[in-house]
Amino acid sequence: MAACGTGGLPAGTDATRQKAVEDLLTRTVTIDIHSHAGRVIRDSSILSPIAASMRAGGMSAVGLAMTGDKGTVRLRDNRFEAFRQPEPGELYLRSKHSFDRIHTLVMQDDLAIIRRATDLRTGRAGRPGVIVSAEGADFLDTDVDRVDEAYERYGLRHLQLTHYRVNSLGDIQTAAPVHGGLTPFGAEVIRRCNHLGIVIDVAHGPFDLVKRAAEASAKPLVLSHTSLSAKPGPRSRTINAEHAQLIAATGGVIGIWPPSTVFPDLLAYAKGIAHMADVVGVDHVGLGSDQLGLIAPSVFDDYEQLPQIVDALLTTGFTPEEAAKILGGNYVRVFEQSVGV
DSSP states (O other): OGGGSSOSSOSSOHHHHHHHHHHHHHTOOOEEEEEOGGGTTOTTSOOOOOHHHHHHHTOOEEEEEEETTTTSEEEETTEEEEOSOOOTTHHHHHHHHHHHHHHHHHHHTTOEEOOSGGGGHHHHTTOOEEEEEEEOOGGGTTOTHHHHHIIIIIOOOEEESOOSSOOSSBOOTTSOOSSSSBOHHHHHHHHHHHHHTOEEEOTTOOHHHHHHHHHHOSSOEEEEEEOBOSSOOTTOSOBOHHHHHHHHHTTOEEEEOOBTTTOSSHHHHHHHHHHHHHHHOGGGEEEOOOBTTOSSOBSOOSGGGHHHHHHHHHHHTOOHHHHHIIIIIHHHHHHHHHHOO
16 A cells, blocks of 8 residues: 555655645645544543644534443553443433533534534535534433434434443443343444434454444444554453454445554554555544543544645555545545434
8 A cells, every 4th residue: 555655745845845845735624533522531520622722723614422321431550441320311311411521512613503414515615513423322211212302403423332331221441241242232232323324333343343343333333433453452442453453344434543552643644544454445434533532642632633634645655546535535435324414
């Protein structure tokens, strides 16, 4: 693949390199598949503007995610874990507040809500967009009709099935399996999302969940934030080649995250993206910053860094056309197939 070549940047001065990056960003719909930017998941904090940094960096849209298990998980020994069972209806009520925070940020920052693939063009026209997302479908409890409610009331277009607690949909990577992967209710939720037009995200799900999700879904799967590992640990959030190839086989996309414990700088991050592309093909890789959601420091924690990421991708050896796919084109394809034009 191109990442093994001499690089996608033209020879010449720094100004030539900068122009190559700017030209690519100008013609590309760029998307961060998974983000908590703006402090949307921090209930007690003031929301932070994100539109200015998105415009400055050339980021067209972000998948802005609430967390469905808020208040029932905690950080202990540098690891998130569930520490109590929610009260009946608790996570459903919390989800309303979380979705409202996303919409408040959208209003305050004059962002666009992305409801169809054609809406993604607004970001290139100067008005950045938000794909309303949920990290963990815990707020559904066992009521599939809440998928419809979130779709209609909040504009939900991207749903991650599980997060940091085993829920009614399936198991998670960071805890012992209970369901053997995906539950029948999880499969029902996938079918409802397929029908309505919601992207299915299997991040945090173990291989058995992904395998059953691939069988249940008529649409491509997304794994929004992870990286490749030859031998992931028993509670690791990274994935191996077989896991990644299963996502690619659905026509889906894997978002690569940027913790500094995995990638110490942006060039290493670009090489990590290239590593995944070597395994699954360049058509199945994207950006998933998990901004303000990582435990470790991030090497990509501000959208003004996007030109530097473009430069790193081209330096690593991707052609401009390949880089455009990674920066957003691949997710646009999946979004169009799942949500509609």
